[in-house]
Amino acid sequence: MTEPVRGTRISVDVNGEIHERDVEARRLLVHFLRDDLDLTGTHVGCDTGNCGACTVIVDGVAVKSCMMLAVQADGASVETVEGLAGNGELHPLQQAFSSFHALQCGYCTPGMLMSAKHLLDNNPEPTEGEIRRAIQGNICRCTGYVNIVEAIAATARGEVSG
Amino acid sequence: MLLAPVEYARPSSVAEAVRLLGAHDGARALAGGQTLTNVMKARAAAPDVLVDLNGLAELRAISRTSDGGLELGAMATLTEVTRSSEVAETRPIIAQVASQIADLQVRNRGTVGGNICSNDPTNHLPPLMSALGATMTILGADGERAVPAVDFFLGVYTTAVAPGELLTKITLPATHDRRDGFASVTIGKDGTCIVNAAASVHDGQAAIALGCVAAVPVLLASASDEDAVRSAVRGAKLDPPSDVHASAEYRLHLAEVVAVRAVAEAST
Structure with a gap:
């Protein structure tokens, strides 16, 4: 071209x-x-x-x-x-967002999930600071981010299964 | 928002990119697109042809020069700069500042050359490159020319890169024990800049570039002690703009504060 x-x-x-x-x-x-x-x-x-x-x-x-x-x-x-989901099962991040109430209106969730997946693909054991920095480009106006950060951290620790 | 109709070309070499930019009056280089795409949505720019530089690996290289300096390809992304061992070894301040620009997704596509060429007064890299004494290499139909940073930034959103030309690389001189610093006050962490300052210090002398206080970075020379820096900024007779984020008086105050901080960082 x-x-x-x-x-x-x-x-x-x-x-x-x-x-x-x-x-x-x-x-x-x-x-x-x-x-x-x-x-x-x-x-x-x-x-x-x-x-x-x-x-x-x-x-x-x-x-x-x-x-x-x-x-x-x-x-x-x-x-x-x-x-993200496969064979009718949620991805662990999706399950964690549900379990940890990491969304309210849900509008930001698809982007938040993809940023979280990108983080865990490249850094499987992020610190809280690294998680917060990884989602800096994703704005959520409902949750205050606390539960989103916890959901990502729990997924990284393997505490959530899809 | 839909973009207005536009033509698109993907050159396979830098020479071809320059030919395309010269062959079409309304042609514009598309670097990372993190500014241009949004400007096009707002209809503040209406290029006829986008010349996409993203496939040109030769514009992406980051390397050390034979005399100990550093060369940044204009299309190196901000993420690549933050991870580069060459940058870390020679001018770590560039990685430190690049990592403060916007957010990860923007840094993944946004480029060094794009940040410099858009020359938005709130951008971090124009003052940084000014303080560090960078040289920009511009390629056009008539060949290549090297423009020092002090002559490169011409006005808000305008640089020495003329229609039909392309910024290909940024060259930083060897440090020779020179140390650098940077400070800014932004709207939220890593947000839009209110005032920033970059400094490069050698042998008690500081080169300071202030951003966001004028159309182009304001370059000052001063001794590196705090009193000297403060009086250099006061002596510059700045007339910064006022906007919803900061009054002119507040910017004037901050200019002194961030200059002192940048020089202090460079002096430690």
Whole structure:
């Protein structure tokens, strides 16, 4: 794609499944996930890169999908909240969020879970400070974060099973 | 928010990126996109063509120069800088400051070059690079030129990088026992900056760059004792902006405070 194009066909691995779609160059990754693939677990919160509700993991790296173009995900592997549960069982982080009351309205939860998964993938035994720093880019206006931090810490300690 | 229609190109070399930037009037380089995407949502920028630099590994390298300095590829992400052993060995202050920018997701995509080229007065890297005496390498159709930081930052959101040109790397000189410091007051931890200061101290002399008090970083030279730093900041006759977060008077007060803190950190 060395000459400018208005749109192109992209192929993206989302939660282990390859999706091919024609997308406009202006399409944001979050809209590709929600509107083209109907994966509405990834939320649009602030749409200005502050709140983190749209956090997904692209090639192993946590990013805010409202600040990345869908065409930039061509050939990439994307993990969204829909990929966490498997075989009808919640992911341990999801179970912990439920057990520890780590959500109220739930709007920030998909992004919070993906940031937490990214943390534990890279640092299986985080300190409380490391947990708080890892979710710094995810805003929750309900919980006050205490139960979210406890849920992530309990998951890291293996105290929660999915 | 949907972006306005835009064309997109993914060059396979730096030379091709420069050709694309020069060939289209409304072309703009897309680095990490952590500022540009949002500016486009708000319709404050309306590029016709985005030239995506993300595939260009040659712009990502972080290396030590033969004379003991440091070279940062413009597309090195802030996360890469915070983890770089070359940065830790030569100018650890750069990693320390990069780790305070926004949050993890933003640092994972946001780049050194993007932070410098957007030259938002609240950004941390423009004053830091000014105090450290960095040199920016700019590539255009007519070749490469090296611009010292003091001549690089021209105004709010504007730098010496002209249309059709690209910032390719940032070069830091060897330290020669020089020590660096940084201090800021932000809105919340690692939030938007109210005033920041970077300092580089050698042999009792400090180079200080103040951010967020003018359109571009304000560079001062001073002896490194507290009284001298305070009088250097007072003598700069700053006229900082007022906004909802801080009045001009408060910024003026903070400029002195953060300058003293940055120099103190560099002096310990």
